[in-house]
Amino acid sequence: MSKITFAQKLKGLFSKGKIDEDFFEELTDLLVEGDIGAKLAFELTGSLEKFCRQNKIYEQNAILDELERMLCGFVNRADFEIDDSKTSIFMLLGVNGVGKTTTAAKLAGFLKNNGKKVILAAADTFRAAAEEQLEMHGQKLGIRVVSHQHGSDPSAVVFDAAQA
Ligand SMILES: Nc1nc2c(ncn2[C@@H]2O[C@H](COP(=O)(O)OP(=O)(O)OP(=O)(O)O)[C@@H](O)[C@H]2O)c(=O)[nH]1
Ligand SMILES: [Mg+2]
Incomplete structure (x- = not known):
């Protein structure tokens, strides 16, 4: 089942053309849903x-640049070039529960959709069920996950994944 993405919903909202009464409320809801924070x-x-109001604007198109300018002020751009001639390794670091595993899955999905060959390495062998969590993401994304037994040496997982 394909899910409507945040970007598609945003495009849908902006396909109406005119700024009507509900526009700003719908936009607020969408931004909250898109994880910007209430x-x-x-x-x-x-x-x-x-x-x-100040510029007497009633057309949606006219505010797109302004919205983009506002949003870009909050976006940390991470432009990375991937050299297809060799293996690239991304290691995600962060304090507990900050979203490393989820980000790994998002990044893996993004790269796969961009035609890259991706392998996920379950190198968090310490936290309970961390391997299973990554396995689930791998299954959903159709991406291979290299993992070892819980409690094993994380560097061995990374080594095997790099070999693979
Ligand atoms: N709203 C929101 N929730 C997120 C996001 N990223 C992760 N989460 C949620 O935050 C919780 C922790 O995410 P994980 O990806 O497991 O975080 P982690 O850093 O790998 O956690 P540990 O491995 O336990 O240190 C989960 O419930 C995720 O669904 C995000 O971008 N937005
Ligand atoms: Mg994790």
Whole structure:
């Protein structure tokens, strides 16, 4: 089953052309859903609404640049070039529960969709069920996961994954 992505929903909202009464409310909901956080979502749409009022803007197209300018101020761009002639390894580091595994899956899915050959390495052999969690992501994404027994040496997992 294909899921409607955040970007598709945003495009859908902007396909109406005109800025109507519900527009800013729908945009706020969408930004919250898109993980921007409620406070920031309200701040963004609030300033956008003000911008439209002050400049007498009623067309959605006219606010796209402004919205992009506002959003880009919060985006940390990570432009990385991948050299297809060799293996690239990405290691995700972060404190507990910050989203490393989820990010690994997102990154893997993104790279796969861009035609790369991807392998996930379950090198977190310490946390309970960490391997199973990555396995589930791998299954959903159709990406191979290299893993060892729970509690084994993480570097051995990385070694095997690099070999694979
Ligand atoms: N809303 C939201 N939740 C997220 C995001 N990334 C991860 N999560 C959730 O945060 C929780 C922890 O995510 P993990 O990816 O397991 O984090 P982790 O850093 O691998 O955690 P540990 O391995 O336990 O240190 C899960 O419930 C995820 O669904 C995100 O971008 N947005
Ligand atoms: Mg994890």
